[in-house]
Amino acid sequence: MKPLIGISCCVKAFGIFATPNHAASDSYVRVVLGPVGGIPVLLPAAGEALAPGILPRLDGLILTGSRSNVCPEHYQGPPHAEGTPEDHARDATTLPLIRAAIAAGVPLLAICRGFQELNVALGGSLDQRIQDLPGRIDHSTPSDQRLPRIRVAKAHGVRLQPGSLVADLAGRTEIAVNSLHNQGIAQLAPRLAAEAWAPDGTIEAVRVKDAPGFAYGVQWHPEYDWERDAVSRTLFERFGEACIAWARRRDAAAPLAQAAE
């Protein structure tokens, strides 16, 4: 059984007329077709009306990374610095979609911007440029490095909570990850448990404490290096297994739900 996996899109300007398009990186389509073992479905940034109609048809959800940033109005933060990329349509779609997916038990894996959206959707807040904070390292894409290299290069170590999901699938409590972000978790949402930290204390992975199913987020980008990194690959495999298990439980319960109507 191949699970149907929703992939969040951003609104991006394309062509000479800068026409708004709904887009997601090919790396997310490839990873769903690969280690997740599913069928990818791109979810347009169509607003909060999308969730009720699409979630019953999905077996899992990936919240993707993006250079754009969650608007500070969603976490009562200060306005972004001039020129900071934002995507209001994406925010209006993913934040309610995350809350609805968790409530329904649809497995979700949140990556980078998606990880930050998960925290904000559940009531947390973000720091907007962690490299400017005392004692913090630069987690962004170094301007002196070509993007393709930085996407697969290891930027820093991550300490994993013993017994946590990633520690379990890695078989150890220290891994190395890539890093392409300026923002990071400031106030952790009450329903999230931090499970991994960078050397400067930046939270790098979270678990939704009371989620009925798989609900996890990572600040790094496992979709860029799963073909050479076993931890990245296994994370997606575990997510795919959770999506299949969820779909089977949901479908088995369907006749009972219909009989109860």
Ligand SMILES: N[C@@H](CCC(=O)NCCCC(=O)O)C(=O)O
């Ligand atoms: N914009 C946020 C989230 C960063 C993020 O998702 N980066 C991925 C960029 C896409 C790419 O270059 O491959 C932040 O800066 O923290």
